[in-house]
Amino acid sequence: xxxxxxxxxxxxxxxxxxxxxxxxxxxxxxxxxxxxxxxxxxxxxxxxxxxxxxxxxxxxxxxxxxxxxxxxxxxxxxxxxxxxxxxxxxxxxxxxxxxxxxxxxxxxxxxxxxxxxxxxxxxxxxxxxxxxxxxxxxxxxxxxxxxxxxxxxxxxxxxxxxxxxxxxxxxxxxxxxxxxxxxxxxxxxxxxxxxxxxxxxxxxxxxxxxxxxxxxxxxxxxxxxxxxxxxxxxxxxxxxxxxxxxxxxxxxxxxxxxxxxxxxxxxxxxxxxxxxxxxxxxxxxxxxxxxxxxxxxxxxxxxxxxx
Amino acid sequence: xxxxxxxxxxxxxxxxxxxxxxxxxxxxxxxxxxxxxxxxxxxxxxxxxxxxxxxxxxxxxxxxxxxxxxxxxxxxxxxxxxxxxxxxxxxxxxxxxxxxxxxxxxxxxxxxxxxxxxxxxxxxxxxxxxxxxxxxxxxxxxxxxxxxxxxxxxxxxxxxxxxxxxxxxxxxxxxxxxxxxxxxxxxxxxxxxxxxxxxxxxxxxxxxxxxxxxxxxxxxxxxxxxxxxxxxxxxxxxxxxxxxxxxxxxxxxxxxxxxxxxxxxxxxxxxxxxxxxxxxxxxxxxxxxxxxxxxxxxxxxxxxxxxxxxxxxxxxxxxxxxxxxxxxxxxxxxxxxxxxxxxxxxxxxxxxxxxxxxxxxxxxxxxxxxxxxxxxxxxxxxxxxxxxxxxxxxxx
Numbered sequence: 088x089x090x091x092x093x094x095x096x097x098x099x100x101x102x103x104x105x106x107x108x109x110x111x112x113x114x115x116x117x118x119x120x121x122x123x124x125x126x127x128x129x130x131x132x133x134x135x136x137x138x139x140x141x142x143x144x145x146x147x148x149x150x151x152x153x154x155x156x157x158x159x160x161x162x163x164x165x166x167x168x169x170x171x172x173x174x175x176x177x178x179x180x181x182x183x184x185x186x187x188x189x190x191x192x193x194x195x196x197x198x199x200x201x202x203x204x205x206x207x208x209x210x211x212x213x214x215x216x217x218x219x220x221x222x223x224x225x226x227x228x229x230x231x232x233x234x235x236x237x238x239x240x241x242x243x244x245x246x247x248x249x250x251x252x253x254x255x256x257x258x259x260x261x262x263x264x265x266x267x268x269x270x271x272x273x274x275x276x277x278x279x280x281x282x283x284x285x286x287x288x289x290x291x292x293x294x295x296x297x298x299x300x301x302x303x304x305x306x307x308x309x310x311x312x313x314x315x316x317x318x319x320x321x322x323x324x325x326x327x328x329x330x331x332x333x334x335x336x337x338x339x340x341x342x343x344x345x346x347x348x349x350x351x352x353x354x355x356x357x358x359x360x361x362x363x364x365x366x367x368x369x370x371x372x373x374x375x376x377x378x379x380x381x382x383x384x385x386x387x388x389x390x391x392x393x394x
Numbered sequence: 395x396x397x398x399x400x401x402x403x404x405x406x407x408x409x410x411x412x413x414x415x416x417x418x419x420x421x422x423x424x425x426x427x428x429x430x431x432x433x434x435x436x437x438x439x440x441x442x443x444x445x446x447x448x449x450x451x452x453x454x455x456x457x458x459x460x461x462x463x464x465x466x467x468x469x470x471x472x473x474x475x476x477x478x479x480x481x482x483x484x485x486x487x488x489x490x491x492x493x494x495x496x497x498x499x500x501x502x503x504x505x506x507x508x509x510x511x512x513x514x515x516x517x518x519x520x521x522x523x524x525x526x527x528x529x530x531x532x533x534x535x536x537x538x539x540x541x542x543x544x545x546x547x548x549x550x551x552x553x554x555x556x557x558x559x560x561x562x563x564x565x566x567x568x569x570x571x572x573x574x575x576x577x578x579x580x581x582x583x584x585x586x587x588x589x590x591x592x593x594x595x596x597x598x599x600x601x602x603x604x605x606x607x608x609x610x611x612x613x614x615x616x617x618x619x620x621x622x623x624x625x626x627x628x629x630x631x632x633x634x635x636x637x638x639x640x641x642x643x644x645x646x647x648x649x650x651x652x653x654x655x656x657x658x659x660x661x662x663x664x665x666x667x668x669x670x671x672x673x674x675x676x677x678x679x680x681x682x683x684x685x686x687x688x689x690x691x692x693x694x695x696x697x698x699x700x701x702x703x704x705x706x707x708x709x710x711x712x713x714x715x716x717x718x719x720x721x722x723x724x725x726x727x728x729x730x731x732x733x734x735x736x737x738x739x740x741x742x743x744x745x746x747x748x749x750x751x752x753x754x755x756x757x758x759x760x761x762x763x764x765x766x767x768x769x770x771x772x773x774x775x776x777x778x779x780x781x782x783x784x785x786x787x788x789x790x
Binding site (some may be wrong): 089090092093096097101103104211213215217219220221222224225235237239305308311312313315318321352353354355357360361362364385 | 566592593594595597598599600601602603604606607609623626627630631633634635636653656657658659660661736
């Protein structure tokens with residue numbers, strides 16, 4: 088029974104963690120799909136959003152979950168600006184290396200984390216919200232339950248918001264004109280151009296939305312994690328690994344990839360050892376590249392065609 | 395008339411001898427410290443603390459009637475710079491005794507010079523075991539060695555908790571690994587069984603998987619060696635999973651600083667941690683020092699500051715007891731040291747392979763009502779320990 092409890096509790100943790108991972112990867116996959124750019128500053132954008140939420144909490148007592156509605160629009164505008172004034176001009180420059188923009192994002196990542204160190208110092212910060220360690224317990228609802236499972240309140244809340252944002256994104260991409268233009272650009276750039284899609288505008292909006300997603304992820308992470316200037320790199324890595332597992336640029340793939348990685352990491356930690364988590368993460372990254380180059384998205388596509 | 399002339403002649407004599415007497419009445423001591431570089435923060439805490447002690451000592455007449463002047467020399471945290479500073483202090487300035495430095499590596503470099511020149515050197519904060527394991531005759535150390543950091547906690551476990559099993563969680567760094575290995579050894583000595591020994595990647599988001607494993611193993615004690623934020627996350631998730639151990643203990647570092655309570659909030663309540671010193675400990679003078687420091691610099695000092703503050707008092711004590719200020723007499727006075735300082739009792743002993751090493755009880759702090767209180771050893775306690783601790787379910 089204890090073994091079952093351990094397994095179920097691990098599964099729950101993995102699922103909740105995976106949901107948050109998926110949200111980070113979603114923005115990265117969207118940008119990757121539309122612009123063919125790997126945004127290696129993704130985690131650092133998340134760090135900026137977290138600082139916004141942190142200062143709102145410290146000075147005005149605004150709950151990090153409420154800050155979503157302030158940080159996300161702010162990051163959207165920031166994204167539009169970055170795309171318009173930095174990424175688009177760079178795209179036009181000819182150079183020996185084909186992926187100037189990727190290099191630019193690496194540069195941005197360094198600039199952001201170093202600026203954050205200068206302005207906010209290297210101190211670790213967190214928002215000590217009152218519900219940080221609250222949880223629901225199975226035995227509270229079902230007295231004679233043979234196993235005791237717990238569900239963390241902030242983690243669950245973050246997970247639910249992540250699901251809601253994902254659904255909202257899906258509706259946006261499938262039902263609105265702008266969303267359809269984004270998908271068209273992602274599927275075939277030339278065709279989209281021929282159909283009269285303003286590709287530059289679509290790119291700006293996409294980058295903005297990518298940052299909205301990661302900003303939301305940042306606000307959701309703040310109550311359960313903490314914040315420091317160099318935090319970005321870790322989450323860029325995670326987002327990148329998931330985007331690869333999911334199939335570069337596929338949003339559906341990113342969601343499934345996120346859940347896979349979350350559950351995989353939790354299972355590794357319980358049954359092998361937590362010190363192995365980074366090694367495990369990169370071995371499935373390599374495995375995905377070798378054995379499933381199209382990622383989860385290629386499986387999804389096959390099934391759809393089969394029907 | 396006769397009396398008047400006597401006074402005048404006295405004044406006259408004084409005016410002739412006073413400047414000379416004044417020059418003789420100054421004791422200049424050079425202290426190597428890292429004032430720039432990565433360790434500068436600690437160098438600064440120590441410098442401020444030396445200055446507080448200096449002010450107090452001079453206000454009460456200095457050392458043997460001599461006014462003390464401290465000259466801080468920046469070693470940049472580099473052993474080679476540190477060595478050359480001390481060579482100059484000994485060879486050129488003929489300083490009879492040397493003390494100071496922050497890191498273990500610098501302290502080691504200075505110790506080698508001092509031993510070679512046969513000038514007594516007191517290590518203030520260097521903690522690496524081997525500094526006092528080399529049979530140096532002229533090197534004394536007030537800081538307990540690394541291997542002794544958790545002794546206070548162990549004695550609390552032995553006398554109060556009497557656990558049979560323990561789970562050890564530690565971060566995968568030198569600091570975490572050595573702390574965990576040390577605990578394994580100590581546990582084996584008193585017959586505590588290690589049920590779980592797990593390392594984790596620093597900065598991890600979710601500890602629940604390994605914590606679930608700990609929960610399934612049902613250890614009596616959970617011992618964690620972590621830096622700042624991992625400590626708070628661990629306790630928060632322990633509370634969330636309602637892992638009911640008899641005791642939650644941290645190995646100093648992340649658990650012993652105020653940030654731990656700020657971040658873990660009510661999950662930090664009743665958690666214990668090993669530490670060398672705390673600002674409310676009842677050693678004579680330590681609270682006064684901590685308050686004075688806080689008033690001047692708006693923050694409580696770390697234990698490094700307390701060591702620096704006490705170091706100058708030890709030097710004063712030694713120099714006043716020494717028969718003469720020849721190196722060998724000073725060394726003899728060091729050997730005979732047995733005093734109480736704001737940092738704790740100081741006595742330099744030869745035992746367990748160490749020479750001239752100060753062995754002191756390290757302390758245990760417990761978070762009681764959202765504040766770190768010293769609870770062990772009992773004679774220095776600022777509050778009575780809370781044990782047994784209630785189960786999470788029963789806490790409000």
